[in-house]
Amino acid sequence: MEAAAFYGFSVLSIAAAFFILFSRNLIYAAFALFLTFLGVAALYVLAGADFLGVAQIMIYVGGILVLLIFGIMLTHKPDKRDNATAHNKIEIPTKREIWGFLLGAGFFVFLGRIIFLSDFKMAGNSINSKSTIKTIGVELMTSHLLPFEIAGILLLVALVGAAYLALNRNPAS
């Protein structure tokens, strides 16, 4: 049962990722990314990280993906031909497709070789089925307090910086 769910969600996320790779329409690619994020969230839950799965859905799907779709729409060039299939097209030259394929496949073969050659000795006992929220909260407030504060400051700086960058669009006028 658990294995079936794992392989099903793995195939879902990898198939959606391949759809992003081969899709010529960026809006479709963004919606396929939604499926990939959902599959990855399910993999988190299957690995015992329930809080992280929920956080993944809330942050990525609710925040980042909406932001990306806004970005696609704001940088959309209006097409006067009024052809519904011609919007958000991106043409890819064949040379770059070959390079991308070679790079991706080569890197996958490299990583797969490393994974198969290494044999991991797992020391600790495996995670049990209780919730991880308490542990994450306690760790975040005790031993990881400084990274937590730095993350807060980073978010503030990113907010201010993004608002400043996205403001007065045309500095010439």
Added chain:
Amino acid sequence: MNMIPIQHYLLVGAALFSIGLAIAVTKRHFIGILLGIELMLNAVNINLVAFSRHDPEKLSGQLFSLFVIVVAAAEVTVALGIILRVYGRFRTVDPDEVSELKK
């Protein structure tokens, strides 16, 4: 409880990372490149969470991936601000056409 070997998690992460790398290389659109980068960050998070299964007392891997998610959110907002700025100046979203420094 968990019978799935860790190598399968790592393989899924490696596949997603490679596909994200190929997307970031091939797409001729700034936001397409961002999609690839988000996919690569997610693939890395899968590895961290998979190793964190064997660390139930401290959950260092899950905390690390939580910070990775935070940094990814900050990164994508700033990147979108820069993309909108570049689009306002050059009227294009193709990274090949933004080559003013090469001239």
